Amino acid sequence: MTAADVAFAPAQPRKRGPFGRLYHGETKIDFIGRTKLWFTLSAIFLMIGLASLLTRGLNLGIDFEGGAIYQIPSSTLTVSEARDVLNGFGQGGAKIQEVTSESGRSISVQTDTLDPTKSTQVRDALAAKANIPPEQVNRQEVGPSWGKEITQKARNALIVFLLVITLYITIRFEFKMAVPTLAALVHDVLITVGVYSLSGLEVTPATVVALLTILGYSIYDGIVVFDKVNENTRLVSATNGVTYSDMVNLSLNQTLMRSLNTSVAAVIPIMSLLVIGSLVLGAKTLEEFGLALLIGLISGAYSSIFIASPLLAIMKEREPRNRDIRRRIETRGASRRPEPERVEPTTTEPNGEEVREPVPVPAAAGSSGRMATNIPPRPRKKGKRR
Amino acid sequence: MRRSGALSLVVIVVLAVAWLAYTLTLGGHSPQLGLDLQGGTSVVLAPKEKANQDQLDESIAIIRRRVDGLGVAEPEITRQGDFIVVSLPGVKNVDRAIQVVGQTAKLQFRPFCAPMDPHLPDAKYEEALSPSGPYGSCVAPQGASSSAPDASGGATPTSGQSSVPAEPGAPATTGPTTSSQTGLGIPPHGHLSASQTPATDTTITAPPAATPTTTAPAGSAPPAPTTTAPANPLPCGAAGDRASTTPDDQPIIATVDSKHSGTVDGCAVLGPTALSGTAVSSAQAAIPQGQWLVDLTLKDSGLQGFNDLSSHCYNKDATCPGGATAIVLDGQVQSNPVPQTPTFTSNQIQITGSFTNKTASDLALVLRYGSLPIELQRQRVETVSATLGRDSLHAGLVAGFVGLALVALYMILYYRALGIVVVLGLSVWAALNYCIIVWLSGNAGLALSLAGVTGIVVSVGVTTDSYIVYFERMKDEVKTGKTVRAAVDYGFKRAWHTIVAADLASFIGAVLLYWLTVGAVRGFAFFLGLSVLLDLFTAYFFKRPMVAWLVRSRWLTDVRWIGVRAGLGMDPVAKETPIAAPAGGGGR
Numbered sequence: 001m002t003a004a005d006v007a008f009a010p011a012q013p014r015k016r017g018p019f020g021r022l023y024h025g026e027t028k029i030d031f032i033g034r035t036k037l038w039f040t041l042s043a044i045f046l047m048i049g050l051a052s053l054l055t056r057g058l059n060l061g062i063d064f065e066g067g068a069i070y071q072i073p074s075s076t077l078t079v080s081e082a083r084d085v086l087n088g089f090g091q092g093g094a095k096i097q098e099v100t101s102e103s104g105r106s107i108s109v110q111t112d113t114l115d116p117t118k119s120t121q122v123r124d125a126l127a128a129k130a131n132i133p134p135e136q137v138n139r140q141e142v143g144p145s146w147g148k149e150i151t152q153k154a155r156n157a158l159i160v161f162l163l164v165i166t167l168y169i170t171i172r173f174e175f176k177m178a179v180p181t182l183a184a185l186v187h188d189v190l191i192t193v194g195v196y197s198l199s200g201l202e203v204t205p206a207t208v209v210a211l212l213t214i215l216g217y218s219i220y221d222g223i224v225v226f227d228k229v230n231e232n233t234r235l236v237s238a239t240n241g242v243t244y245s246d247m248v249n250l251s252l253n254q255t256l257m258r259s260l261n262t263s264v265a266a267v268i269p270i271m272s273l274l275v276i277g278s279l280v281l282g283a284k285t286l287e288e289f290g291l292a293l294l295i296g297l298i299s300g301a302y303s304s305i306f307i308a309s310p311l312l313a314i315m316k317e318r319e320p321r322n323r324d325i326r327r328r329i330e331t332r333g334a335s336r337r338p339e340p341e342r343v344e345p346t347t348t349e350p351n352g353e354e355v356r357e358p359v360p361v362p363a364a365a366g367s368s369g370r371m372a373t374n375i376p377p378r379p380r381k382k383g384k385r386r
Numbered sequence: 387m388r389r390s391g392a393l394s395l396v397v398i399v400v401l402a403v404a405w406l407a408y409t410l411t412l413g414g415h416s417p418q419l420g421l422d423l424q425g426g427t428s429v430v431l432a433p434k435e436k437a438n439q440d441q442l443d444e445s446i447a448i449i450r451r452r453v454d455g456l457g458v459a460e461p462e463i464t465r466q467g468d469f470i471v472v473s474l475p476g477v478k479n480v481d482r483a484i485q486v487v488g489q490t491a492k493l494q495f496r497p498f499c500a501p502m503d504p505h506l507p508d509a510k511y512e513e514a515l516s517p518s519g520p521y522g523s524c525v526a527p528q529g530a531s532s533s534a535p536d537a538s539g540g541a542t543p544t545s546g547q548s549s550v551p552a553e554p555g556a557p558a559t560t561g562p563t564t565s566s567q568t569g570l571g572i573p574p575h576g577h578l579s580a581s582q583t584p585a586t587d588t589t590i591t592a593p594p595a596a597t598p599t600t601t602a603p604a605g606s607a608p609p610a611p612t613t614t615a616p617a618n619p620l621p622c623g624a625a626g627d628r629a630s631t632t633p634d635d636q637p638i639i640a641t642v643d644s645k646h647s648g649t650v651d652g653c654a655v656l657g658p659t660a661l662s663g664t665a666v667s668s669a670q671a672a673i674p675q676g677q678w679l680v681d682l683t684l685k686d687s688g689l690q691g692f693n694d695l696s697s698h699c700y701n702k703d704a705t706c707p708g709g710a711t712a713i714v715l716d717g718q719v720q721s722n723p724v725p726q727t728p729t730f731t732s733n734q735i736q737i738t739g740s741f742t743n744k745t746a747s748d749l750a751l752v753l754r755y756g757s758l759p760i761e762l763q764r765q766r767v768e769t770v771s772a773t774l775g776r777d778s779l780h781a782g783l784v785a786g787f788v789g790l791a792l793v794a795l796y797m798i799l800y801y802r803a804l805g806i807v808v809v810l811g812l813s814v815w816a817a818l819n820y821c822i823i824v825w826l827s828g829n830a831g832l833a834l835s836l837a838g839v840t841g842i843v844v845s846v847g848v849t850t851d852s853y854i855v856y857f858e859r860m861k862d863e864v865k866t867g868k869t870v871r872a873a874v875d876y877g878f879k880r881a882w883h884t885i886v887a888a889d890l891a892s893f894i895g896a897v898l899l900y901w902l903t904v905g906a907v908r909g910f911a912f913f914l915g916l917s918v919l920l921d922l923f924t925a926y927f928f929k930r931p932m933v934a935w936l937v938r939s940r941w942l943t944d945v946r947w948i949g950v951r952a953g954l955g956m957d958p959v960a961k962e963t964p965i966a967a968p969a970g971g972g973g974r
Binding site for chain 1 (some may be wrong): 406430432467469480481484485523624721764765766767768769771772773774777780781782784785786788789790792793796797800836837840841843844846847848850851854855858861862880883884888889890891892894895896898899902903904907911914955
C-alpha cells in the first residue's frame, strides 16, 4: 500500500515552543552552518588554556612532585603550632591547612620529600603537639621518581588508547569518523588541563583518572552521534536536496535531546559526588575526581556536537560524491528560488515498504543560500498497528 | 521471541534477587575494602635498577613471607608493571611494617648449628643464640671462635626419627666437576649418616624437626617447658622475626618451611654468615642422570669462603656442629646441603638430593636471585587512618545513592512509565554489580577502593545513557507513525547497535587503562569496565523484555501524563481515536 491512499495529515502540526521542539527532536539549529563560530570559540578557550599552561603551569600534587603529607586530626592543634614544629625540621616552606570534614577538624601539612627516619620524626612531633597517638596521623609519602613513572604510564596509556580507538572507529565506521573523534578528545583534554592550570587546582592521580574517563565519555558521545550520521547517510542525495552537511545537521538535531539527557544523567551523579560527598561530607578525595569529571563532561558534550560533527562534515564534503551533490543542489537551488519547495524522496521503510511521500522542505535555515538544514519528520503513516 | 523475552526477564530478576539475598546473608556480605576506605598502610616499591620478571616475582614472594610474619590480617601484594604494591590493612606497627617490607633480601651461606622447634618461648631461642648457650662457638659472632664443644650435647629435643630416607644417587664425585653431594632437610642430631647419602630435598622430607611442631615433643625428655608454655605466636620467636635484618656477622634463628607451603614448620640455629649470596655466579636446575639437581657456579672470589665453611661442616667441628651448610634467603633456610668433601677445588658445585623439577628450579632461582638481589626503593607510602577511610566510604556511598536517586527521579519525570524501567534496570544492575564485586573480593582478592567507588558512580551515567538512547530511539520510531509496541522491538534493534558501539569503546578504554597504568587508575578502570559489561548484559536481557512487557499493559501505555505514550511525547490516546479507527481498517 502506499501512504498516499491513507494520507492523513496530522492536521496542523501543533505549534511547539522551543522546549517542545527540543523534546521532540524537531529543533532546526544550524550547527554546521556556524562551524566557524564554534571553532573560533574553542580556539579562544584553547589559547587561553595553553597560554596559562605555558606561563603558570600546573599545580602538581605530591604524587607528581614528591613530598609528604600529614593529616593530623585534632581539635586543638593550630596552624601556627604546626608551623613551629615544621620550622624545627627546616621545613619552613611547608603548606599547612586546616581541613574540616564530617568526623571533625584536622590539620593538613605538606612538606618536601623527607628521608624515612626524618619523616617519622616529623609525624611523631606533630602528633605530640596535637596530643594524639602517632598512629592516628594519616601520612602519605611519595618519592620523586614515582610521579615521573605514573606520568609516563598515563601518557603511554593515552597514546595506546588513542591508537586503539582510532582503529576501532575505523573498523566500526570509517577513518574519516575517527579523525574528528580524536580531535574532540584532544580538545576535551586540553580544555580540562587548561581549566586546571587557570584555576590552580591541584593535579592528583585522581585528576588523571578523571581525565582518562573524560576520554571515554567523549568517545561515547561522539559515537552515538556518528551512529546516527551513519544511518542517515542514505538521505544524502541531490534529489533529496540534502548535502552531507545538512544530513549531519539533521542527525545532530535528532540526537540533541539524547545528548542533553545523557549529559544530565552523567552530571547528576558527579554533582552529587562534588556537592554531597565533598562539600557536605568533606571527603576531599571525591572533589578531586568530581571537578575534572565535571569540566571534562561538559567539554565532551560540547565537543561531540560542536567540534567532531562539523569537522566530519568538512572532511566528508571534500569527497567527490558529496561535492558533486552539493554542486548540483546549489545550482538547482540558485535556479529555483524562492523556496520552499517539495521534493519527493524515496525512503525505504524498514519493513520493506517503499513509500513515496511528499516531504516538505522548509526554507533554508542555514547560511550561504544552501538548502534546508533539516528534514522534517516524515508524516505519520498508519495501518501498522501490530 | 516474546516468550524468550519474558523468560530472560524472569531469569535475570530471579538471579539478581537470589544472588543479592545470598550475598547479603551467607556469602561475603560486603566487599573487601581498599586501604583508602578501610584505613591502613600501602607501600609502593620499585626496583632501583631494571629487574626481570623472575626477580620481581621472587621479591614478591619474599615480601609476602615478611608480611605474613608481621601478622597482618589481609595483606595484598601485587605486581603492577614494574611496581610492587603492598597493602597492609589494619597493621599495628606501621613504621616497622614499612621498614620490613622495603628491605633488600639477602642470600647467605651459614653454618648449620642445630634444628629447633618453632613456637618455643622466646627465651629458648635467645639462649640458643647466646655464645654461652648450647651452641657456643657455632653461634659466636664472626671472628671469635671460642671453644664450647658441648655443642653436640643434645640441647635439641628432636630425637631423630629416621624418617629421612636415604635417597638415590651415590655419594660424591658423580657429577661432572662434582664436588658436593647434599643432604637436605634439617639433619637430626646423630643422624648425619643418614644425610650423608644425599637425603631428600627440604621440600619433600618432613624433617624430623618439623613434625613435632604441634604434636608436642615426641619422645626425648630434656625440653620440659615446651608442653606447657603457650605457643609462641611468632614462628621461631622474636629471634626468627629479626633474622632477615640481623647483620651478617651475627648468628640467627632462621625459619624453615620444609614443605614450601608458606607455613614455618621448623627453625634452625645458624652461625654467622660465611659467604654472602653475591658470591654466586650462576645456578641452574639440571637433570644429568635422571635425577634433578642444581648446578651452582661460584665466582672465583667466593670459593675461598665457601671452602672455609664446607671444611668446618664436613668435619662437624665446633663452628658447624650440624654438619651442614645452610643456604638462607631473607632469614629463611632454603636448603641445607651437607658437603661431601672438605674443600672444593673448582667453583662448579652440585647440589643434589631428591629434587623435583620444581624444587630444583626454585632453589636455582633463589640462588640466582641472591647473586643479584634487587634493591627495592620506596616510591610511595600512604597511611590512612581508619576514621578517614570510613569518612570517605560514607561520603562515597551517600553521594552514590543520592546521585542514583536523582537520576532515577529525572528519568521518571522525563520518560514517565518508561522511567520505571530505568529505575528497575538500575536496581538490577546495581544488585548484580554488588554481588560480583563481593564475589570477586572473596575469590580474587579484589578490594574496592575510593577510585573504584568513583568509577561505579560515574558508570551510572553510562548505564543510564543506554536507556536514553533506547527511549529516544523509540521516540523516533513512533514519530514515523509506528505504534508503541512496534517501536519497542524496532527501536531496540537500532538502539542496541548504538549501545554496543558506544559501550565497546568505553570497555576498550577501561581495559587499556587497567592494563597500562598503576595504582588508583587501575581500580577505577576495573570497576568502570565491569559496569559497562553489566550494562550490556542488562540492556539485552532486562531492558528490552521489560519494556515489551510494560507496553502490553494498555493502561500503562495509554494513561495520560504518566503512560509510556506520554513519555515518548505522543499525543494522548483520546485525541487519536478518530484516526485510530481508519487505521484499523486500513491495515493490511
